[in-house]
Amino acid sequence: MIQIFSNSLGKEELKAVEKVFESKWVGAADVTLEFEEQFGESIKSKYSLSFNCATAILYGSMKILNIKPGDEVLIPTVNFIGCANAIIDAGAKPVFCDVDLNTFNITPEEIERKMTKKTTALLLLHYGGNPVAFDEIKEVSGDIKIIEDSCNTLFSKYKDRYCGTLGDIGCFSFDAMKILVTGDGGMMTFQDEEYYEKTLQYRYLGLVSKIKSGVDSLQEEKKTWWEIELGCKSGRFISNDIISAIALEQLKKVDGFISRRKKIWDTYKSELKDLDWLVLPPEPYENCTSSYFMFWLRIKNGQRNEFARYMVDNEIYVTFRYYPLHQINEYKEFSLPLKNAEEICDTTINIPIHQNLSDKDVNYIVDTIKNFRRNK
Known part of the structure; x- marks a missing residue:
């Protein structure tokens, strides 16, 4: 059977993972930071933070943008279920929108029809790899937040900018069916420092971003380096150096x-x-x-x-x-x-x-x- 999706993982990825094993630290560390930096540079994103999966990014985007009960979020109906689930989990209402018959992408005209006083965000998909008509969409969307599901559009460009850097938050996936494959994992991208700082806390249990472990506290010369300081209450959605090592090799290909x-x-x-x-x-x-x-x-x-x-x-x-x-x-x-x-x-x-x-x-x-x- 000729498969509809496939990956190209090989000896280079195995060698990279072997180095991580030899380091005796497989959690998120220098390799993960390197991947985040290289990925951000590749798409010219000011900030890029890796996650354990793209769905976690979708859920996180609701928190970072303060989507709350009573809000409405526009979403093209030809879309991944995780997008709708994230909106509903935040207590907001997903407003399903029709799409263009040829591109399968949401249109500016449909956004204008569906926007109300309760609309706070648009979660759009660039279907199949082809970017939406972003300038026109941005013009009719006004001040609402825009989340780009860019899981289909790795390295796709809208004019002189990469998909995933056009809106307030971008979401990329590296699961087994994508172009860059690490087994699972994702990347959240944004250009706003405030979102970056909030995301650092959100993706790692709410810990303040400058103190993530006892080792960090020890380096700060604290007398009781085991104390905990929280900036918010959250889950744990970080990636690790095993996935990131694979990703760095995939990025070359x-x-x-x-x-x-x-x-x-x-x-x-x-x-x-x-x-x-x-x-x-x-x-x-x-x-x-x-x-x-x-x-x-x-x-x-x-x-x-x-x-x-x-x-x-x-x-x-x-x-x-x-x-x-x-x-x-x-x-x-x-x-x-x-x-x-x-x-x-x-x-x-x-x-x-x-x-x-x-x-x-x-x-x-x-x-x-x-x-x-x-x-x-």
Whole structure:
């Protein structure tokens, strides 16, 4: 079976982890600090802090931005469930928004329609790797906070800025299905020092950022270095040097991963453009770049499910990301009809695109797609 997601972990990552083991300290220390610094430099983010997973970042963003009960947070319905869960956990109301039929991204017009006096934030997704129309979105959003779910858009650029640095908080994921893979983990990015200081406390039990352990206190020459000082009450969401060691090696390879993905994207667009029974994804906006995280097809004539089964029967795994949140029963109290998202849900399928696909794999996928309608 040709998988829809894959990773490229190898001897370099194993060697890096071995060094961490030899150090006799596997928690968050110098290697983690180095990864945070290098990642921030790579996307020109003033502040970058690693987390144990991206979902923890989503939950944390609600705390950092002081989202509270009674607030409304706009969110595109074609999205990851962790985003809605984070909003609800904060006591706020997720306001599900429709998306553009081609980009699957939230639009400025939809934001204008859904904003109320209770709207305090927008949690947007850059779908599949293609940035949203951020300038227009920022213009209509006014003073509300903007959280960027950039888990699809590693190194994607909106004009001259990287996704994840456009809004108030950016969220990146390094789980097993992403481009940069560490098994799990994530990075929160922001440009505001106040958010940085609040996050340092939030992600590590509420401990004041300058004193995190007895060793730190001892270095401060305190007589009782075991005392604890809290700035707030929180959980523990830090990363560690094992994950960060893997991440530093992956960071060296990411440009190559994305370059290969772009080549496959271009092949799909070229080879499938004349098939009148499907709709291909759009290119990024002018002066923008994509990470090419996902490639999607919209199948006409009500044949999406038949096509999906046909692909799997031919040993090509396909799926649909992301099932509209407003159609999930657990969120029914927030549900309302969203025409474009519902059409997307009924017609769309994602096909494999990753750096481990060989030219032979890509040609087989293309030929299999072309053969779907030849005998009908």
